[in-house]
Amino acid sequence: MQRELSPPRAVQPGERIRDDSQLVQSLRQREPAAFEKLVLAYQHRVFSIALRMLGDRGEAEEMAQEVFLRVHRSIREFRGEARLSTWLYAITSRLCLNRLKSPGRARRVGEGALARIADAHANPAAALEASELEAVLHRAIAGLDEQQRIVVVLRDLHGLDYEEIAAALDLPLGTVRSRLHRARVELKNRVEAFLA
Amino acid sequence: MNCHEAREFFSAKADDLLTSEQESIVDGHLRGCPGCRGEWERFSRTLVLLHGVREARAPAGFAARVIRAAERQPWHRRLFRVLSVPLHVRLPVEAAALVLVSTLAFFLYRQTPELERAVEPPTPAVTAPAAPPPGESPDSERLDAKASPAPQETLPPSEAREGALRDIKEKDRPVAKQEPAPPEGPAVADRQGAEREARKSAGARSESKLAARAQGPFHLVGRLKPRDRDALDSQLSDVVKQLGGILVRDADRVRAGSIVEVVVSREAYPRLEARLRQIGQFTVETRARTFPDRLRVALRIVE
Known part of the structure; x- marks a missing residue:
């Protein structure tokens, strides 16, 4: 059977920062230019993950800023065993999941964010990104369980490979595979239901 | 392979993670199963x-x-950054600050007679208290005069006080000249040395007290616009003499632009003010809430 799938968008090799080790070295030496380079390279990806996970632009911005500040503070703790990007995604994922677990936070994702995304045309910034079909997809993603959602966001929206996701979320590879599969099936069902 | 097993492979198939064997099995199932194919x-x-x-x-x-949030650094790093601002930015800012401070200092100097007097050299017209009696140091005399205000009510004329000041200076001068004289013997040298030290310290105390009195706070600052500028000096001198006070000029003669100091007793002040109003147009600029027994009045002579 002919493969029709396009690869996840963010796995394009050209998009990655290739000189990670040099950048890490410069970051460790507290060079302002290095930190600026890191922020400029990853700001949209980190913000996008936070937005898909939290569903609120303001909260996502705050979270993304916290991610970069953590990297800035603790770059010396980065051992270089994984890619810098993986470490960055790990911090982003962990912070987002912790935020979602915080008391009084559950309703916002389930209802508030869903309602906001569904009513995308009321928000000019969201309207830019939301075609009708995209809005459906966002609703479907926002409705996923957060453990499934982070896997889908990292894999299908940001193109991390399974090993990177396993490293970022500190999960066994098999768990990543099974969660991703269940999440995709769930998404398919939700999209079908929306479009029916 | 049943339908459930085939569908479990969908994700792996989509990500191209199936082995060729698995892929052929799944594809075979999909070809024969329209439900799974859909x-x-x-x-x-x-x-x-x-x-x-x-x-x-x-x-x-x-x-x-x-980036801004990450740049919030400790104070010493922020200070270093401020100091390392480029010269083309820093120089104009520093020049503007210098001009501002200088202007402020100038106006402060012009507005404050004490400061104006403090930077001027000691004036020869400073009037001094009465000459000390023989055997008494000028310093002890001034201390006595300060402690008991009554004798000051009958102070001698200013000319006599100027003479006393000259005497004090005369006494101090030979002491300084004797310093390089060779010693005549151990006992004599000790005695002369002790005397020299005593005189030197007495002279220093005397001058420092004089300077301190001249720079103390004024209890009243006023402006005097004289009717007769030529007669002002003698009129002022006569008034102060009659009231038993002290007149301290900032120049040989009191003229427009001068700042003079008058020291009078509290009781004599109303008469001083009345006489000043006769001499010209007198305006009180600042005034202490209460006057001590002897008060210091600064007069700005204007045209």
């Missing part, structure tokens, strides 16, 4: 949609805000 088509279409979702963009200015 399910795979919907599954893969969903993934195509998902992969086409655009990445959200961080808000404008986000990177700058993050």
Whole structure:
């Protein structure tokens, strides 16, 4: 059977920062230019993950800023065993999941964010990104369980490979595979239901 | 392979993670099972949609805000950054600050007679108290005069006080000249040395007290616009003499632009003010809430 799938968008090799080790070295030496380079390279990806996970632009911005500040503070703790990007995604994922677990936070994702995304045309910034079909997809993603959602966001929206996701979320590879599969099936069902 | 098993492989198939053997088994099942084939088509279409979702963009200015937040450094680093501002920025700022401070200092100097007097050299017209009696140091005399105000009510004329000041200076001068004289013997040298030290310290105390009195706070600052500028000096001198006070000029003669100091007793002040109003147009600029027994009055002579 002919493969029709396009690869996840963010796995394009050209998009990655290739000189990670040099950048890490410069970051460790507290060079302002290095930190600026890191922020400029990853700001949209980190913000996008936070937005898909939290569903609120303001909260996502705050979270993304916290991610970069953590990297800035603790770059010396980065051992270089994984890619810098993986470490960055790990911090982003962990912070987002912790935020979602915080008391009084559950309703916002389930209802508030869903309602906001569904009513995308009321928000000019969201309207830019939301075609009708995209809005459906966002609703479907926002409705996923957060453990499934982070896997889908990292894999299908940001193109991390399974090993990177396993490293970022500190999960066994098999768990990543099974969660991703269940999440995709769930998404398919939700999209079908929306479009029916 | 049944339908359930085949569908469990959908994700791995979509990510191209199946071995060739697994892939041929799954594809074989899909060819023979329309239900699973339709399910795979919907599954893969969903993934195509998902992969086409655009990445959200961080808000404008986000990177700058993050960088700024990360740059909040300890005070010594921030200070270093301020100091390392480029010269083309720093020099104009520093020049402007210098001009501002100088202007402020100038106006403060012009507005404050004490400061104006403090930077001027000691004036020869300073009037001094009465000459000390023989055997008494000028310093002890001034201390006595300060402690008991009654004798000061009958102070001698200013000319006599100027003479006393000259005497004090005369006494101090030979002491300084004797210093390089060779010693005549151990006992004599000790005695002369002790005397020299005593005189030197007495002289220093005397001059420092004189300077301190001249720079103390005024209890009243007033402005005097004389009717007769030529007669002003003698009129002022006569008034102060009659009231038993002290007149301290800042020049040989009191003229427009001068600042003079008058020291009078509290009881004599109303008469002084009345006489000043006769001499010219007298205006009180600042005034202490209460007057001590002897008060110091600064007079700014204007045209």
